[in-house]
Amino acid sequence: MKRIKYLFITAIALMVFATGTAKAEKDTGIDVAEIVFGHIEDSYEWHITNIGGKPLRIPLPVIVKSSTGWHVFSSARLENGAEYEGLYIASEGANAKKIVERDASGNEVLPLDISITKNVLALFINSAILLIVMLSCARWYKRHEVSKGAPKGGVGMIEATVLYIYEDVIKASVGAQYQRYAPYLLTAFFFILVNNLMGLLPFFPGGANVTGNIAITVVLALFTFVLTNVTGSREYWKDIFWPEVPTWLKAPVPLMPLIEFIGVFTKPFTLAMRLFANLMAGHAGILSIVCVIFITAQLGAGICAPMSLIAVIFGIFLNALEVLVAFIQAYVFTLLSAIFIGMAHPKAEIEKK
Numbered sequence: 001m002k003r004i005k006y007l008f009i010t011a012i013a014l015m016v017f018a019t020g021t022a023k024a025e026k027d028t029g030i031d032v033a034e035i036v037f038g039h040i041e042d043s044y045e046w047h048i049t050n051i052g053g054k055p056l057r058i059p060l061p062v063i064v065k066s067s068t069g070w071h072v073f074s075s076a077r078l079e080n081g082a083e084y085e086g087l088y089i090a091s092e093g094a095n096a097k098k099i100v101e102r103d104a105s106g107n108e109v110l111p112l113d114i115s116i117t118k119n120v121l122a123l124f125i126n127s128a129i130l131l132i133v134m135l136s137c138a139r140w141y142k143r144h145e146v147s148k149g150a151p152k153g154g155v156g157m158i159e160a161t162v163l164y165i166y167e168d169v170i171k172a173s174v175g176a177q178y179q180r181y182a183p184y185l186l187t188a189f190f191f192i193l194v195n196n197l198m199g200l201l202p203f204f205p206g207g208a209n210v211t212g213n214i215a216i217t218v219v220l221a222l223f224t225f226v227l228t229n230v231t232g233s234r235e236y237w238k239d240i241f242w243p244e245v246p247t248w249l250k251a252p253v254p255l256m257p258l259i260e261f262i263g264v265f266t267k268p269f270t271l272a273m274r275l276f277a278n279l280m281a282g283h284a285g286i287l288s289i290v291c292v293i294f295i296t297a298q299l300g301a302g303i304c305a306p307m308s309l310i311a312v313i314f315g316i317f318l319n320a321l322e323v324l325v326a327f328i329q330a331y332v333f334t335l336l337s338a339i340f341i342g343m344a345h346p347k348a349e350i351e352k353k
Contacts, residue, residue: 040209040280040283041097042117042119042209043117043118044075044115044118045057045058045059045075045079045118046118048204059074059075059076059079060116060117060118061074061116062074062075062077062087062099063116064111064114066086066087066101066111066112067101067111068085068086075115078099087100087101087111088100088101095108098113099111099115118208119210119213121208122195122208123195125205126195126198129194130190130194133154133158133194134190136154137154137159140155165185165189165334166182169331169334169335169338170182170186170334173338173339173341173342174341174342174345177345181227181341184223184227186334188220188223188337192211192329192330192333193327193330196279196326196327197326198210200319211275211279211329212276212280212282212283214272214276217271217272217275217276220271220275220333221272222268224268224271224341225265225267228267228337228340228343229344231345233344233345233346235345235346236343236345236346241260241261242257243257271336271337274329275332278325279325282322282325286318286319286322289315289318290315292310293311
């Protein structure tokens, strides 16, 4: 009964908190949705902060092939709805916040766009950080004899993490052929982990929503999908198209084979959506809580003080939770990928070999 009472009180407090925030947002004119989605969505510039009411941002290179050929220029030329060389950033519609041009009929069309956007630049930076960290660890092992003592500090932490993922996740889940897939799975784990942690930093070069972008998670899931099915054994494909179930479930209507075949595609889909949804929700939650401080700041000290205190407490809690989620999501993606790869190599066939 006490737990129910506490949950009831907490629910009421959250409802009051949300109601007060919504009213404050309306009164002050601060658009929380615009702030949140402005951070989550990709962009052609990297907004760092505001100084004296003016935004400090880094314009990024625009690389586009339109109907008139290739165009390479700075995104600063497209600020405030400006048009340059027949190109501009759409403000509404299905192509909102994307570079478009107009065809002969006056309709907005998307050109071939390979611009260096915020997420692309963050991807380059985070990949460089990952390479520096791993090459530094490799350099330590090159200069030190392992028999003389285990590494300490950052190198020791990386070694412990690698051994844990290698022994308890990859080796335990993939099976006898685990060494073949260990490089990919370890790379996927640290790639996701670094991008998750960098996304939590509130300042440049952190803060980009890389792993909360559906395009990134889909590509990661496709790597697992291709690796699983291209290297899958005969036994694996036999279990899909002719599983060991009663014949009437396989012929004349291939019910179970159809279900198993659909499962081949739903597995990578769940990988992509799980990582995308968890990271995007975390970014949105933290930003929404932080916005409460700025919303209530214009409503007087009587409202601002308690609401800001609550926002700070919730913000610290969510940030700490997101650090944990950063590790968990990298771990879960690697674990599920290892399990899917292991399922493509049934133990029965391995024992025959």
